[in-house]
Amino acid sequence: MELTYTEAEEEFRRELRSWLSANIPEEWTRPGFWESLDDAESFRLRRDWERDKALAGFAGIQWPTEYGGRGGTPGMKAIYDEETVRAHAPRTVNPLGLTFLAPTVMAIGTDAQKKEIIGPMLRNEVIWCQGFSEPGAGSDLAALSTKGVRDGDDFVVNGQKVWTTNAVHGDKIFTLVRTEPGSAKHRGISMLLIDMHQPGVDARPLKQMSGASEFGEVFFDDARVPATECLGEIGDGWRTAMLLLSFERGASGIAQYTEFRRQYDQIVQVARARGRDRDPVVRGKLARVLTELECLRLHAMHVLTQVERGRDLGFEASMTKLQWSEAFQDLWEVFDDILGEDATLDSVDGIDLKAMHAQAMWSRSVTIWGGSSQVQRNITAERVLGLPR
Numbered sequence: 001m002e003l004t005y006t007e008a009e010e011e012f013r014r015e016l017r018s019w020l021s022a023n024i025p026e027e028w029t030r031p032g033f034w035e036s037l038d039d040a041e042s043f044r045l046r047r048d049w050e051r052d053k054a055l056a057g058f059a060g061i062q063w064p065t066e067y068g069g070r071g072g073t074p075g076m077k078a079i080y081d082e083e084t085v086r087a088h089a090p091r092t093v094n095p096l097g098l099t100f101l102a103p104t105v106m107a108i109g110t111d112a113q114k115k116e117i118i119g120p121m122l123r124n125e126v127i128w129c130q131g132f133s134e135p136g137a138g139s140d141l142a143a144l145s146t147k148g149v150r151d152g153d154d155f156v157v158n159g160q161k162v163w164t165t166n167a168v169h170g171d172k173i174f175t176l177v178r179t180e181p182g183s184a185k186h187r188g189i190s191m192l193l194i195d196m197h198q199p200g201v202d203a204r205p206l207k208q209m210s211g212a213s214e215f216g217e218v219f220f221d222d223a224r225v226p227a228t229e230c231l232g233e234i235g236d237g238w239r240t241a242m243l244l245l246s247f248e249r250g251a252s253g254i255a256q257y258t259e260f261r262r263q264y265d266q267i268v269q270v271a272r273a274r275g276r277d278r279d280p281v282v283r284g285k286l287a288r289v290l291t292e293l294e295c296l297r298l299h300a301m302h303v304l305t306q307v308e309r310g311r312d313l314g315f316e317a318s319m320t321k322l323q324w325s326e327a328f329q330d331l332w333e334v335f336d337d338i339l340g341e342d343a344t345l346d347s348v349d350g351i352d353l354k355a356m357h358a359q360a361m362w363s364r365s366v367t368i369w370g371g372s373s374q375v376q377r378n379i380t381a382e383r384v385l386g387l388p389r
C-alpha cells in the first residue's frame, strides 16, 4: 500500500475545506439539530445545500467535466469523502443515485444516458430510487416477479417493490423487471429507468421504529416506460445489477472510517460521563471496536491504492461491505451496553443523545441492506477465496 497525495490534491483539499467552512451553518453541526427537524424539512435543507455544493464544483469529483463532474483523481475523491465528514456536512439526499447508479451509468451507459442522468442527479433535480427488492425476492433477488410486457416502443410494467429508500421523495427509479415472458432466475431481466411521477406508479411510506419513513413500497399498475429507458442491454439486467451492487457494497471505506471514528470518540465521552470507562468489560469492548475501525482504515487505503492502479475489485466489494457494516454495528452495540437501563433517555450529563440513538437504531439495518452479512460471507467464500459451495 502506498498512498501519498499530490500537491494538486492537497490544493483541492484546501479549496474544499474553505468552501465547507463558509457554507455549513454552525447550528447544523450541533448534536440533535437534524433530529429536531421533521423529515420533509430536513430533506429540503439537505437537497438545496447539496445543489449549491454541486454548482460550486464540489460534486462528481472523479467524473469527467463533460458530464457535469469535476474531472478529479481517486485521491481527490478520497479527500472529498474525508473532508465532508470532518466538516459535519449534511448527508446526501441522493445516495442511491450518486453511489450506485452513477458509477454504473459511467461504466456501461450510453453517451446520451451519461449526459441526461449525471448532471441533473448532481444538482438534485432528479432524486433516484432503487427498485430491486420485492416481497418475494430479497437475498434471492433472481426470484423477482415484476413484469414488463412489450407494447410498441414501450414496456408496460406491473408488480411491487419494497424497502425502497426515499420512495416518497423519488423522481425516478432504476428497477429490475422481468421483460422476457416465461423467463426464470437470472435470465430475461432488464434494468428499466422508470419515471415515478406518472399514472400507474404509487409510492407509499413505511414507518420505521425510529419514527422516520426513509423507505417505502412502490406499486406499478400498467406503468409505461419507453424501451430506450434501459440501462445495459434489454434482457441483460442481471449483469447490470451485479455491477451496480459492486459499487453499493464497495462504497468508500475512507468516509465510513472518518465518520465512525468520530462516533467512537462520542461514545467514549458518554462512557466517561457515566463512569463506565472504568468497567473492564466496557474497556475491552471499546478496545476491540477501535481495533476493528483501524483495520477498516487500512482496508480502505488498500482498496484506494488498488483503484488508483486501475484494478476492478469486483466481488471483493463484498469484503468491504462486510467489514464496514459489522464494525459500525459493533460500535453502536457498545453504546447500548454503556447506557444499559438509561437507553431511553434523550440526554445524560448534559450530552444530547438523540442523534446517537438514531445511529444505534440505524446500525441494525446496515448488515441487511445492500445484501446481508450472511450473503456477503457466501460471496467472499465462493467468489473471492474460491472455496467449494
Ligand SMILES: Cc1cc2nc3c(=O)[nH]c(=O)nc-3n(C[C@H](O)[C@H](O)[C@H](O)COP(=O)(O)OP(=O)(O)OC[C@H]3O[C@@H](n4cnc5c(N)ncnc54)[C@H](O)[C@@H]3O)c2cc1C
Pocket: 096, 129, 130, 131, 132, 133, 134, 137, 138, 139, 140, 162, 163, 164, 165, 166, 215, 365, 368, 369, 370, 371, 372, 373, 374, 375, 378
Ligand atoms: C434500511 C434498508 C434500506 C433498503 N433500501 C432498499 C432499496 O432502496 N431498494 C431495494 O431494492 N432494497 C432495499 N432494501 C432491501 C434489502 O436489499 C433487503 O432487505 C436485503 O437484500 C435482504 O432481503 P430480505 O429483507 O428479503 O431478507 P431475506 O432475503 O428473506 O433474508 C432473511 C435472512 O436469511 C438470510 N439468508 C437469505 N439467503 C441466505 C443464504 N443463501 N445463505 C445464508 N443466509 C441467507 C439473510 O442473511 C437474512 O438473515 C433495504 C433494506 C433496508 C433494511
